[in-house]
Amino acid sequence: MDDLQRVMQRHQYTAKASTAFLYSICVSIAMNFFWQPGNIYASGMNGFAQLLSTLSGRFFSFTLSIPILLFLLNLPLFILAWRQISHRFTIFTFIAVSFASVMMKLIPITQVTFDPIICAIFGGVVNGFGTGLALKNGISTGGLDIISLVLQKRTGKSVGTINITCNLFIIIAAGFVFGWPYAFYSALGIFVNGKVMDMVYTRQQKMQVMIVTDKPRKVIDNIQERMRRGITIVHDAEGAYHHDEKTILFTVISRYEMHNLQVAMRASDPKAFVSISDSVKILGHFYEPSM
Known part of the structure; x- marks a missing residue:
């Protein structure tokens, strides 16, 4: 059993390292193919690094x-x-940031297009996908991702929303440095980046689940075997068609756990009626697995 756990843990570490490398390629393509050539500021620490580099070139005899x-x-x-x-x-975040720094240096800056809108949108899509994928696999890309995750735990706001809010400074800086049209282009890129992050990083998206079943004990055992989720039980429900006795179960899961729920339902009661809806806000404790 210990050998199996070690093999699984080694596989998880390899997957995380591979995801960190994939992220580094995405952010390097976004930076060197779209943002830098298009004079578009990225989000977070990438954008702040761009700002410092630009200011050093303008006010000093060297460019950082x-x-x-x-x-x-x-x-x-x-x-x-x-x-x-x-x-x-933190260890895998360090690996991701190190990979990104190296890949940005190795991949040359290439002018793909002269259209700043295309640069803003495609840079946001590519980077948002890489960042969301990294967060989904339990690693961070550094910078505002760390700040956003800390704030997300305390406020319940989505990572993408916090990221957009924190990037207002970058947008204003882009306006002063490159002109206000480029501030709007940067805002567009940051908005797209945040939305793509939220689409990919499904761990933070909450969903309310209602299950109507005549096998409640079996369903509960299967769900809790695969997920750490509380379940509310409503007894003595009645089906309107056959007037048979049913039990209604309520729980809240993350979108990331959707597959586990489907597996649990197939194993316990494939004929159960399951209704799933997006949950906008959660009050009270909702268990978040540690990263």
Whole structure:
């Protein structure tokens, strides 16, 4: 059993490292193919690194490297993640940021298009996908992702929404440095980035589940075997067609757990009626697995 656990853990670590490498390719393509050539500021620490690099080139005789700035700016946030999130999360965040810094240096800046709107949208899509995929697999890309996750735990707001809010400073900076049209382009890119992140990072999206079943004990056991979720039981319900006795179960899951729910229902009661709806806001405790 211990050998099996070690193999599974090794597989998880390999998957996380592979995801970190995939993210580094996505952010490097977004930065060097779209954002930098289009004078579009990215979100978070990527955008802040761009800003410092631009200002150093304008006011000094040298231009600071964006990849190096990205790594240095993340150093204090590694400490925050180590204390507030988890040690394993921080280690893989460090790997992701290191990969990103190296890949940004290796992949050359390439002018794909001269249209700043295309640069803003496609840069946001590519980076949002890579960032959301990293978060979904339990690692962070550093920067505002760490701040957003800490705030998301305390406020319940989505990671994408917090990310957009924190990036107002980047948008204003883009207006002063490149002109106000580019501030709007940067805002468009940051908005697209945040929305794609929310689409991919499904762990934070809550869904309310109502199950009508005549096998409540079996359904509850199967769900709780696969997910750590509380379930409310309503006894003595009656079906209107056959007037047979039913039990109604209520629970809240994340969209990330949808597959586990489907497996549990197939194993326990394939004929149960299951209604699933998006849950806008949760009051009270909702268990979030540690990263």
